[in-house]
Amino acid sequence: MVDIYQEKVRQANQLLxxxxxxxxxxxxxxxxxxxxxxxxxxxxxxxxxxxxxxxTRTGERIAITGQGDDEAVRRQGLFDEVIPYxxxxxxxxxxxxxxxxPATIGVDYSKSDVSADGLTYGMWLTLQxxxxxxxxxxxxxSAENFVEALRGRKMPGELALMRKAIGVSAEIFDAxxxxxxxxxxxxxxxxxxxQQVKQRGIETAWDAEHCPGLNxxxxxxxxxxxxxxxxxxxxxxxxxxxxxxVDGFCSDNQRVWYFLRPGETRAPAEVQxxxxxxxxxxxxxxxxxxxxxxxxxxxAVARKFITDAGYPEYPHALGHAVGRYAHDGGVGFYPxxxxxxxxxxxxxxxxxxxxLELGIRSPFGYISLEEEILVTETGSEWLWPPxxxxxxxx
Amino acid sequence: MVDIYQEKVRQANQLLxxxxxxxxxxxxxxxxxxxxxxxxxxxxxxxxxxxxxxxTRTGERIAITGQGDDEAVRRQGLFDEVIPYxxxxxxxxxxxxxxxxPATIGVDYSKSDVSADGLTYGMWLTLQxxxxxxxxxxxxxSAENFVEALRGRKMPGELALMRKAIGVSAEIFDAxxxxxxxxxxxxxxxxxxxQQVKQRGIETAWDAEHCPGLNxxxxxxxxxxxxxxxxxxxxxxxxxxxxxxVDGFCSDNQRVWYFLRPGETRAPAEVQxxxxxxxxxxxxxxxxxxxxxxxxxxxAVARKFITDAGYPEYPHALGHAVGRYAHDGGVGFYPxxxxxxxxxxxxxxxxxxxxLELGIRSPFGYISLEEEILVTETGSEWLWPPxxxxxxxx
Numbered sequence: 001m002v003d004i005y006q007e008k009v010r011q012a013n014q015l016l017x018x019x020x021x022x023x024x025x026x027x028x029x030x031x032x033x034x035x036x037x038x039x040x041x042x043x044x045x046x047x048x049x050x051x052x053x054x055x056t057r058t059g060e061r062i063a064i065t066g067q068g069d070d071e072a073v074r075r076q077g078l079f080d081e082v083i084p085y086x087x088x089x090x091x092x093x094x095x096x097x098x099x100x101x102p103a104t105i106g107v108d109y110s111k112s113d114v115s116a117d118g119l120t121y122g123m124w125l126t127l128q129x130x131x132x133x134x135x136x137x138x139x140x141x142s143a144e145n146f147v148e149a150l151r152g153r154k155m156p157g158e159l160a161l162m163r164k165a166i167g168v169s170a171e172i173f174d175a176x177x178x179x180x181x182x183x184x185x186x187x188x189x190x191x192x193x194x195q196q197v198k199q200r201g202i203e204t205a206w207d208a209e210h211c212p213g214l215n216x217x218x219x220x221x222x223x224x225x226x227x228x229x230x231x232x233x234x235x236x237x238x239x240x241x242x243x244x245x246v247d248g249f250c251s252d253n254q255r256v257w258y259f260l261r262p263g264e265t266r267a268p269a270e271v272q273x274x275x276x277x278x279x280x281x282x283x284x285x286x287x288x289x290x291x292x293x294x295x296x297x298x299x300a301v302a303r304k305f306i307t308d309a310g311y312p313e314y315p316h317a318l319g320h321a322v323g324r325y326a327h328d329g330g331v332g333f334y335p336x337x338x339x340x341x342x343x344x345x346x347x348x349x350x351x352x353x354x355x356l357e358l359g360i361r362s363p364f365g366y367i368s369l370e371e372e373i374l375v376t377e378t379g380s381e382w383l384w385p386p387x388x389x390x391x392x393x394x
Numbered sequence: 395m396v397d398i399y400q401e402k403v404r405q406a407n408q409l410l411x412x413x414x415x416x417x418x419x420x421x422x423x424x425x426x427x428x429x430x431x432x433x434x435x436x437x438x439x440x441x442x443x444x445x446x447x448x449x450t451r452t453g454e455r456i457a458i459t460g461q462g463d464d465e466a467v468r469r470q471g472l473f474d475e476v477i478p479y480x481x482x483x484x485x486x487x488x489x490x491x492x493x494x495x496p497a498t499i500g501v502d503y504s505k506s507d508v509s510a511d512g513l514t515y516g517m518w519l520t521l522q523x524x525x526x527x528x529x530x531x532x533x534x535x536s537a538e539n540f541v542e543a544l545r546g547r548k549m550p551g552e553l554a555l556m557r558k559a560i561g562v563s564a565e566i567f568d569a570x571x572x573x574x575x576x577x578x579x580x581x582x583x584x585x586x587x588x589q590q591v592k593q594r595g596i597e598t599a600w601d602a603e604h605c606p607g608l609n610x611x612x613x614x615x616x617x618x619x620x621x622x623x624x625x626x627x628x629x630x631x632x633x634x635x636x637x638x639x640v641d642g643f644c645s646d647n648q649r650v651w652y653f654l655r656p657g658e659t660r661a662p663a664e665v666q667x668x669x670x671x672x673x674x675x676x677x678x679x680x681x682x683x684x685x686x687x688x689x690x691x692x693x694a695v696a697r698k699f700i701t702d703a704g705y706p707e708y709p710h711a712l713g714h715a716v717g718r719y720a721h722d723g724g725v726g727f728y729p730x731x732x733x734x735x736x737x738x739x740x741x742x743x744x745x746x747x748x749x750l751e752l753g754i755r756s757p758f759g760y761i762s763l764e765e766e767i768l769v770t771e772t773g774s775e776w777l778w779p780p781x782x783x784x785x786x787x788x
Contacts, residue, residue, distance in 0.1 A: 030508040032600050033719045037428050046601060048721065049733060066733065067709060071615055072604070086709055088732035109515035111523075114424040121503035121518040122511035126735070129505075206426050207440060210466070221465055315461060315480055325427045327442065338482035339443060339460065341520075 004157040005043040009078050016057040019146040022102035026053040027123050036118025040324050043078050050089055056100055064092050090130045097136050106143025112341030115329020116147035148330035152321050153351035161249040166384045169244045169251040172196045180393045182234050182259050186214040186227035205243030205250035205326035212242035215366040234261040237365035243326045252326040254370035260394040267390050274360050274367045275390050281305035282356045289380040296344035299333040311360045319355040350377045398551040399437040403472050410451040413540040416496035420447040421517050430512025434718050437472050450494055458486050484524045491530050500537025506735030509723025510541035542724035546715050547745035555643040560778045563638045563645040566590045574787045576628050576653050580608040580621035599637030599644035599720040606636035609760040628655040631759035637720045646720040648764035654788040661784050668754050668761045669784050675699035676750045683774040690738035693727040705754045713749040744771045
C-alpha cells in the first residue's frame, strides 16, 4: 500500500504548478472524529492535535503535528520533515511559511464539491488567527480544482485497485444472476448479497443497509433507502445498484434483470425498448467523452438521447467519479442545476473514472444501468463490460 | 437503538432555550464521504444531496433533503416533517425559516472543539448565499456550547451503553492480566488484544493499529503510534491504553503492570512511589470534580499534585469526554495552553463522562493510569473501578 501513497504524494507536489498554487496545506485535528476526506488519498495520516500537512510546488512535504502524533507520521516515510510542537503550532507554522514564502496557499474549501471541502469553518477561523498580521492571511485560496485533480486522476497503483474492486463486484453480480428466481423479496436479495460480501471479507461501497439498492417491480419506492418487502415477479424487472470496497477503493454499478412469464422466451417489446434506450444513452455518452469537455456536456448527450426517445429525464446526474468513495466527489457528469453548484463545469481529464448511470421507471419496474468508464487521452474505455442485453430469469 | 435516538432528539429541542438559540441547523451533504460528527448522536441520518436537519426551540424537528434521500430519513420517525427538493433546496429552506422566524440560528462551527465544528467552510459560504438578502444571514451564530452539552450530557440510554462498553473493556484488560508474562513484545500483546476484540465481534475505540497503545519498559517511544518490538522484562512496567466501541459507544482506559524480578514479591519503592503519585493525582481530581467548575480547574488539581511530588508535568490534558468517540470533544480537563483554545474554559455539568489520565516516565517504564468518571449533581462517581494497586506479574 505504501507504493500507492508514495505515488500519490509525489503527484500532489507535481499538480500544484498546474493549478497556480505554491503550497497546499491540509489542516486537521482529532481525525478519528472528523477528518479531511483528502487525507485518505495520501496515507494513514492521523492526528489527535491540530496538524498541518504541507506540500510545496518545489517538491517538499512537511508535516507539523502535536508532540505524540509525530512519530506515526514520520514512520510512513511520506514527509521530508515532521515537526512536533507542544503548546502551540502557530510559531512552527509561521516558520515554515517564512521559509517558503508562498504567494498562494491552497486550502480545502469548496461550495460545490464535498471531497474538496475538508476544512471546517472553525479551522478556517483558527487559520485566520494564526496568520493575522502576516502577509499569508491574504494568500489563502481555495484548492478545489487542485484537490479534484488529485482525487480524480488515478495513478497506476490506484487504477489497479479499482479494477480489482470491480472484478469482485462482477463476481457478486454473477452470483446473484445464478441464484435469482421469482418470488424473492428485496430483503432476501439484500441478505444474499450481504452474505456474498461477508464471505469475501470485504465491505460494501456505501452503508450496508442501503447497499445493494434494490427495485423489484413497479411498486418499489425509488431512492436511497433499504430493501423493501416487494418481491420479484414474472413479467417484472429487478434493478440492483451495488458496489464494493476492496483495499480502500470502490466500485459502483447497476444491473437489470427481467423475470420471464410462463411461455415467454424474451422480454416484452416495451421492456426491450426501454432497456435499449437506457443502454443507448449510456453508449452515446461513452462515445462522446474525451478530455477537455465540461461534465454537463456529457450529461446533456445522454439526457437528450432519453428525451428524444420520448421518455422523461432522469432526476439526477448522469455520472460521478468513483475512487476512495463510491460517490468520489470532484468532476462528474452533472446537469446545470442549482443543486449541483459549479460541479457541472468541471473539466474532464485523462485518468479519471466515472459512472454512467440512468434509468426509466416503467409499469414493469425500474429499468436502469450503471457502468464505469476510464477517461483516456483520446476518449474513454469501459472499466468493466457494459450490460448489452437484458438478463432473463426463469 | 431507536429509543436512544428518540431520547436524544428530544434533548436537542429542550437544550436550545438554555443556550439562547431559537433554532439549530445541521447542514451536510454526501455524508458517506464527509459528515457532521454530531449526526451520529441523533440517528442514522445519511444524505447524498445537501440536507438540513432543523430543530426548533418550540419542539419541532424538520428535515430538508434531496429527493431520494427523504424516505430513509422519514422512516426513522425522528422528524415531524421531511421535505424533499429536486433542483434546489434554497426556497424550501427559506420557507421553513419564514415559518419559524428564528432570531438566532445555531450552526456547527467552533475554533476549539472538533466535535462542534461539523460545518465546512464551503457549506458556510453556501449558507451565506442561500440567506443573502434575508434577515437570517445575520442571525447565524455558533452552536458550539449547545452541541457540547448535547454531546456531553448523556441520556439514560446512552449511559447504559457506556457502562456496557466499559464492562467489555474490563473483561479484556482482565484477560491480558491473566495471560501476561515476561518476554512478550508489544506487537504480540497488540495481537492478543486484537484477537480478544475480534472474538467479541466488536471494534476498538480508535484505529486498530494504535489501539491498544502499549509501552513496555523505558525504551518504548511515547505517543500515538503502533506497537513496537520492545518486550516485557522483569524489573520493568507495561502500560496499556485501550478502549472498545460497543453499540456505538466507546470506553478509554489505561492500566499498568509491573513484572517482578526473581525473588521480588513487590515492586521497587520508586516504582511504587510513582504509581501512588499517579493514582493520588487522579483521586484528588476525582474528589474535586463537581458541576459548575471550568475544566482547567480540575486539570490544575492533578497537575499540582504531580509537581508537588517532584515529578514533571504531563504534556497533555488530564481528561477528555468519552462517548460516541474515545476523545469525544466538548468540555474536558484541559490546561490553559494555546493549543487547547477555549476548551479549558468549558463548564462541567452533570451527566458528562470524562477520563482522568496521566503518567510519569521512569527508568522502569511509563507508569500511567486512565480512569473514567461520571459527573453527578454533587460530584462524581467512578464509571469503572479505578486501579488502586500495581498489578504484579511473575
